[in-house]
Amino acid sequence: MKGAVLRKPGGFNDIYKHKPGADKDRTHYCPGCGHGILHKLIAEALEDLEITDRTIVISPVGCSVFAYYYFNTGNLQVPHGRAPAVATSVSRANPGSVVISYQGDGDLAAIGGNHILQAANRGENITVFFVNNAIYGMTGGQMAPTTLEGMKTTTTPYGRNPATDGYPMKVAEMLNSLYAPTFIARTSLHDIANIRKTRAAVRKALQYNMEKKGFSIVEVLSMCPSNWKLGAVESQNWIRDHMLEVYPLGTLRDRGAEVAPRVRPRPELDPARVRETLGLGEGSGVKLERPKETPVYPNPSVRIAGFGGQGVLSAGVVLANLGLEYGYNVSWLPSYGPEMRGGTANCSVKIQDGTIGDTEATKPHVLIALNRPSMEKFEPIVASGGTLIYNSTLIDVTPSRKDIRVLAVPITGLADELGNTKVQSMVAAGAFAAATGLFALDDIIRLLPSLYSGEAIVKLNEKAVKAGFDFVRGIKS
Ligand SMILES: Cc1ncc(C[n+]2csc(CCOP(=O)(O)OP(=O)(O)O)c2C)c(N)n1
Ligand code: SF4
Numbered sequence: 001m002k003g004a005v006l007r008k009p010g011g012f013n014d015i016y017k018h019k020p021g022a023d024k025d026r027t028h029y030c031p032g033c034g035h036g037i038l039h040k041l042i043a044e045a046l047e048d049l050e051i052t053d054r055t056i057v058i059s060p061v062g063c064s065v066f067a068y069y070y071f072n073t074g075n076l077q078v079p080h081g082r083a084p085a086v087a088t089s090v091s092r093a094n095p096g097s098v099v100i101s102y103q104g105d106g107d108l109a110a111i112g113g114n115h116i117l118q119a120a121n122r123g124e125n126i127t128v129f130f131v132n133n134a135i136y137g138m139t140g141g142q143m144a145p146t147t148l149e150g151m152k153t154t155t156t157p158y159g160r161n162p163a164t165d166g167y168p169m170k171v172a173e174m175l176n177s178l179y180a181p182t183f184i185a186r187t188s189l190h191d192i193a194n195i196r197k198t199r200a201a202v203r204k205a206l207q208y209n210m211e212k213k214g215f216s217i218v219e220v221l222s223m224c225p226s227n228w229k230l231g232a233v234e235s236q237n238w239i240r241d242h243m244l245e246v247y248p249l250g251t252l253r254d255r256g257a258e259v260a261p262r263v264r265p266r267p268e269l270d271p272a273r274v275r276e277t278l279g280l281g282e283g284s285g286v287k288l289e290r291p292k293e294t295p296v297y298p299n300p301s302v303r304i305a306g307f308g309g310q311g312v313l314s315a316g317v318v319l320a321n322l323g324l325e326y327g328y329n330v331s332w333l334p335s336y337g338p339e340m341r342g343g344t345a346n347c348s349v350k351i352q353d354g355t356i357g358d359t360e361a362t363k364p365h366v367l368i369a370l371n372r373p374s375m376e377k378f379e380p381i382v383a384s385g386g387t388l389i390y391n392s393t394l395i396d397v398t399p400s401r402k403d404i405r406v407l408a409v410p411i412t413g414l415a416d417e418l419g420n421t422k423v424q425s426m427v428a429a430g431a432f433a434a435a436t437g438l439f440a441l442d443d444i445i446r447l448l449p450s451l452y453s454g455e456a457i458v459k460l461n462e463k464a465v466k467a468g469f470d471f472v473r474g475i476k477s
Contacts, residue, residue, distance in 0.1 A: 011043030032232025034222025062104035081112020084119035123180030141227035305346035306370025311425025323351035423464035430468025
């Protein structure tokens with residue numbers, strides 16, 4: 001008989017090099033904890049299914065927050081309860097990948113309760129491994145939605161009382177009421193026979209994931225000796241004697257054989273439809289040709305910031321609209337405080353050929369700062385070699401960066417000279433066009449009738465655009 005070869009499964013890193021400290025050959029889990037067992041079953045399956053290289057594991061907040069130390073996969077660690085949301089975007093953006101959302105019961109059933117419901121209901125092509133140990137492990141043993149009736153935790157010292165604390169939440173059964181999921185199983189880690197069944201369920205869930213058959217979840221009953229205040233073997237017996245009755249094991253749903261692979265078509269970009277959906281008006285109706293000169297930033301990411309009411313958001317809409325007219329992909333992401341007026345506001349605009357992944361301009365090529373707090377906040381994030389256009393009417397300090405181009409433009413003053421402070425946004429748009437060469441002045445002017453109604457208003461905005469444009473061209477010459 002051949003001897004067994006004991007080695008670490010290929011889905012794990014050889015050495016846990018990201019783990020701080022000296023013990024880079026062992027996990028951080030407590031002795032007798034179920035997380036390590038489940039990790040191993042997943043790592044073996046990744047190797048056997050030959051998907052380690054294209055798997056992305058999303059780690060939650062909880063004891064498994066450091067799952068990324070161990071798996072030799074792509075890894076992301078995300079905020080509490082949000083793993084299914086991040087898994088959704090990762091899976092949609094990388095249809096060839098196998099995306100795993102690994103979550104505990106506090107993470108999945110409490111703070112992330114709605115995220116898991118929505119992801120399951122959409123039938124996302126992700127696999128969820130849900131570790132149900134009936135308690136918050138990482139934070140020292142508080143009650144979880146899955147805590148058993150009568151079970152003592154630090155927040156239910158007299159035992160969970162349904163009258164005040166509700167009943168144990170049966171996640172697998174709950175998700176089984178939805179139409180979309182493909183595979184739902186509940187297994188346990190309390191003895192060898194059940195570890196084997198968990199192994200099979202893990203593989204099946206991943207197999208369906210590889211085949212793009214939609215949402216799969218394995219709820220795994222798992223030991224937490226540290227917070228249950230039991231020994232390792234006692235913890236296994238505790239699952240057998242107490243948890244199985246409340247959380248019966250088995251496959252609740254297996255539609256893998258009947259469902260077709262889910263292909264999510266990417267819709268062709270139709271600028272007219274985008275405009276209609278976003279309420280951007282009808283556009284110029286003329287197909288605009290991009291200017292001949294190469295723009296300073298061919299695919300710019302832009303941040304515009306100031307007080308609410310300064311036209312920060314509408315300046316962004318104008319730039320996004322122009323981008324659409326030129327056939328770019330665009331995004332516009334507003335961000336503002338709860339105040340109606342007077343609070344701070346900013347928006348990110350991206351104007352690109354190709355797909356826009358992240359819509360926030362975290363390293364903008366161009367910053368338009370309309371007031372001092374905005375300049376102080378966003379100047380540091382401008383990309384090196386970028387441009388800062390600041391409103392010199394209201395900002396009485398000089399920017400300090402030496403690695404960017406700085407253009408002092410009296411945006412408010414120019415608008416005031418035209419008799420209406422509200423046209424600051426159009427002054428800013430004109431300044432942007434002159435500073436970047438991305439838009440021709442005439443094209444902005446042609447677009448104005450589709451953005452504003454009334455001849456006088458259109459004329460006023462035309463003057464504003466021109467004022468900003470000419471001012472910057474004047475600086476350059
Ligand atoms: C937004 C937020 N709220 C609360 C916490 C505190 N917190 C950290 S882990 C955790 C619960 C973890 O329990 P569970 O998801 O069951 O995982 P386990 O540790 O048992 O594996 C909580 C509430 C946090 N980190 N972030
Ligand atoms: S506290 Fe519980 S869940 Fe967390 S590592 Fe220890 S045994 Fe595992």
